[in-house]
Amino acid sequence: xxxxxxxxxxxRTLAGRAPGLVLGPGDDAAxxxxxxxxxxATTDMLVEGVDFLPGEDPERLGRRAAAVNLSxxxxxxxxxxxxxxxxxxxxxxxxxxxxxxxxxAMARAARHGGALAGGDLSAAPLLxxxxxxxxxxxxxxxxxxxxxPGDLVYVSGHPGEAAAGLRLARLIEAFRADGSDASRIPELxxxxxxxxxxAYHDPEPRVELGTFLSRERLATAAIDVSDGLGIDAxxxxxxxxxxxxxxxxxxxxSQTLAAFAALEEIDxxxxxxxxxxDYELLFTVREADSPRLSDHGHRFGVPLRVxxxxxxxxxxxxxxxxGERDIAAIGHDHFExxx
Amino acid sequence: xxxxxxxxxxxRTLAGRAPGLVLGPGDDAAxxxxxxxxxxATTDMLVEGVDFLPGEDPERLGRRAAAVNLSxxxxxxxxxxxxxxxxxxxxxxxxxxxxxxxxxAMARAARHGGALAGGDLSAAPLLxxxxxxxxxxxxxxxxxxxxxPGDLVYVSGHPGEAAAGLRLARLIEAFRADGSDASRIPELxxxxxxxxxxAYHDPEPRVELGTFLSRERLATAAIDVSDGLGIDAxxxxxxxxxxxxxxxxxxxxSQTLAAFAALEEIDxxxxxxxxxxDYELLFTVREADSPRLSDHGHRFGVPLRVxxxxxxxxxxxxxxxxGERDIAAIGHDHFExxx
Numbered sequence: 001x002x003x004x005x006x007x008x009x010x011x012r013t014l015a016g017r018a019p020g021l022v023l024g025p026g027d028d029a030a031x032x033x034x035x036x037x038x039x040x041a042t043t044d045m046l047v048e049g050v051d052f053l054p055g056e057d058p059e060r061l062g063r064r065a066a067a068v069n070l071s072x073x074x075x076x077x078x079x080x081x082x083x084x085x086x087x088x089x090x091x092x093x094x095x096x097x098x099x100x101x102x103x104x105a106m107a108r109a110a111r112h113g114g115a116l117a118g119g120d121l122s123a124a125p126l127l128x129x130x131x132x133x134x135x136x137x138x139x140x141x142x143x144x145x146x147x148x149p150g151d152l153v154y155v156s157g158h159p160g161e162a163a164a165g166l167r168l169a170r171l172i173e174a175f176r177a178d179g180s181d182a183s184r185i186p187e188l189x190x191x192x193x194x195x196x197x198x199a200y201h202d203p204e205p206r207v208e209l210g211t212f213l214s215r216e217r218l219a220t221a222a223i224d225v226s227d228g229l230g231i232d233a234x235x236x237x238x239x240x241x242x243x244x245x246x247x248x249x250x251x252x253x254s255q256t257l258a259a260f261a262a263l264e265e266i267d268x269x270x271x272x273x274x275x276x277x278d279y280e281l282l283f284t285v286r287e288a289d290s291p292r293l294s295d296h297g298h299r300f301g302v303p304l305r306v307x308x309x310x311x312x313x314x315x316x317x318x319x320x321x322x323g324e325r326d327i328a329a330i331g332h333d334h335f336e337x338x339x
Numbered sequence: 340x341x342x343x344x345x346x347x348x349x350x351r352t353l354a355g356r357a358p359g360l361v362l363g364p365g366d367d368a369a370x371x372x373x374x375x376x377x378x379x380a381t382t383d384m385l386v387e388g389v390d391f392l393p394g395e396d397p398e399r400l401g402r403r404a405a406a407v408n409l410s411x412x413x414x415x416x417x418x419x420x421x422x423x424x425x426x427x428x429x430x431x432x433x434x435x436x437x438x439x440x441x442x443x444a445m446a447r448a449a450r451h452g453g454a455l456a457g458g459d460l461s462a463a464p465l466l467x468x469x470x471x472x473x474x475x476x477x478x479x480x481x482x483x484x485x486x487x488p489g490d491l492v493y494v495s496g497h498p499g500e501a502a503a504g505l506r507l508a509r510l511i512e513a514f515r516a517d518g519s520d521a522s523r524i525p526e527l528x529x530x531x532x533x534x535x536x537x538a539y540h541d542p543e544p545r546v547e548l549g550t551f552l553s554r555e556r557l558a559t560a561a562i563d564v565s566d567g568l569g570i571d572a573x574x575x576x577x578x579x580x581x582x583x584x585x586x587x588x589x590x591x592x593s594q595t596l597a598a599f600a601a602l603e604e605i606d607x608x609x610x611x612x613x614x615x616x617d618y619e620l621l622f623t624v625r626e627a628d629s630p631r632l633s634d635h636g637h638r639f640g641v642p643l644r645v646x647x648x649x650x651x652x653x654x655x656x657x658x659x660x661x662g663e664r665d666i667a668a669i670g671h672d673h674f675e676x677x678x
Binding site: 002005022023026027028029030031032033034035036037038039040041042043044045046047049050051071072073075076078082084086088117118119120122123124125126128130132134137141143144145222223224231235238239329 | 341344361362365366367368369370371372373374375376377378379380381382383384385386388389390410411412414415417421423425427456457458459461462463464465467469471473476480482483484561562563570574577578668
């Protein structure tokens with residue numbers, strides 16, 4: 001029995017037997033039984049040194065890979081069903097690494113009703129993960145294209161904290177390389193450090209929020225904030241053929257983010273606009289529906305905040321008392337730069 | 340507009356509008372409308388330098404990536420529906436490369452009724468492709484686990500030609516590096532060279548054969564020969580809890596394969612058993628159903644050959660007049676070795 005087959009066997013044991021899964025990992029394809037209706041499908045690939053830091057904890061990496069895909073389903077208002085997990089890694093890597101990755105991905109998916117159906121193991125000079133996840137829209141699918149002039153622009157959570165977490169992780173890494181005590185960043189409490197690192201390493205996909213918005217037909221458009229509030233607001237504006245104006249002083253800057261930004265001597269808003277990796281939802285709501293959303297906002301364990309408004313025109317801008325600034329191109333282009 | 344978004348827009352234009360596709364590339368997830376029933380889903384990742392040679396023609400590479408996944412669906416007897424395509428590549432690579440890859444994958448998929456639904460673009464230090472493909476079993480899904488003692492073992496096409504094609508491609512590459520005329524391998528006709536190279540670079544997935552076997556309930560078990568007849572026969576035997584005995588003199592060794600093997604001074608059967616990359620179907624059929632299959636064999640544009648038999652026991656062996664040899668571990672372990 002080859003190493004690949006032995007690993008598939010172990011992953012199959014981990015996966016157990018999910019409802020609807022007729023045939024799980026270990027054959028040429030997975031077989032799932034499925035009722036009629038819409039299917040939402042997404043995929044994301046994570047590459048070592050580009051989308052995650054070398055030496056990342058494999059179980060956490062698996063959770064994050066699942067979360068990135070779950071976030072896409074959340075942005076469509078879809079309930080997760082099944083996923084396929086591909087892992088390519090150097091032949092010298094311990095067998096525990098792919099197992100821990102699978103374990104993490106399954107745990108994160110299970111929390112939102114998703115299960116592993118199958119996957120692929122392959123060799124590569126560096127670690128690469130790819131997940132394809134599918135699910136079922138809870139109501140009408142949320143798309144990027146339905147925003148209308150007059151709608152309010154909402155965002156969940158605290159965009160910018162993940163980007164701060166990545167910078168902090170690198171800072172700690174540099175301290176370690178220097179032989180310094182990594183935990184000694186006196187300007188930032190241990191609790192603040194944990195919060196930022198966790199926002200980057202272990203984002204919480206907004207599946208319950210997204211499916212609620214879809215089921216209740218509350219959002220006219222939605223996108224997940226994966227590359228920065230700026231670039232993603234630009235995408236939503238372009239798909240909808242409208243203009244998004246975000247108000248700088250309405251952006252949800254947490255005390256933690258403000259403390260980190262002070263340490264780095266940057267404007268915390270820059271991290272929110274251009275940071276990326278947040279996996280929060282940016283969505284638009286008819287003003288008349290806003291009270292209905294407020295009634296339920298507490299259910300999602302995350303603040304929902306009105307940060308701007310939709311108008312006729314094009315583009316995405318950040319407004320402050322001094323004027324407006326184009327932000328539609330500010331953020332991370334996965335395809336252009338390794339971070 | 341970022342480079343990533345510009346490319347997605349171009350791919351969206353290429354993809355057009357497939358029946359059942361409610362929302363194609365360009366949003367957070369694809370949306371497909373689907374009737375009730377079974378769904379077969381598979382995924383394969385291809386890594387530069389491991390699963391394909393650097394400098395591979397991108398359109399052909401796209402065709403091959405689609406074919407590898409289509410072959411998995413074929414082995415389940417599933418009709419292809421939609422696929423997701425992820426491409427990670429160096430920032431310095433021309434935009435034409437991902438476009439050509441997408442074009443090739445779409446062309447290969449379309450031939451078998453499959454269409455692009457979405458995907459992901461990412462940066463990486465080397466080219467990585469991942470496809471997730473789903474479809475619908477034409478009848479009962481073909482699995483690896485249904486073979487019974489007494490069944491005949493069939494294989495389609497000419498396993499070993501793809502492995503010969505890969506060796507030939509490397510040989511030609513070495514000639515080129517030497518400054519020699521690459522086409523001067525007098526022992527092998529230009530037509531033979533084309534045939535072997537095409538078997539490696541551009542395999543034809545046996546989708547019509549697989550769906551026929553599923554629809555007509557003709558195969559008791561099936562697997563696609565991706566890693567070598569030996570290892571894949573071993574997998575089928577293990578999943579079914581039976582023994583597979585392949586007859587050495589029944590293996591379909593083409594004149595082309597024999598000519599190449601003579602050139603390399605190896606036994607052509609070794610290429611068939613251990614080569615991999617064939618994407619032919621290895622399947623088992625009740626002896627009583629064999630005539631029914633023979634009546635239709637001509638329909639698939641590929642020879643179908645009885646190469647052995649299923650018996651009680653375990654393992655996969657190759658029999659010749661001198662005895663039996665264990666072949667269940669002979670082949671390519673994607674996870675262990677870069678080829």
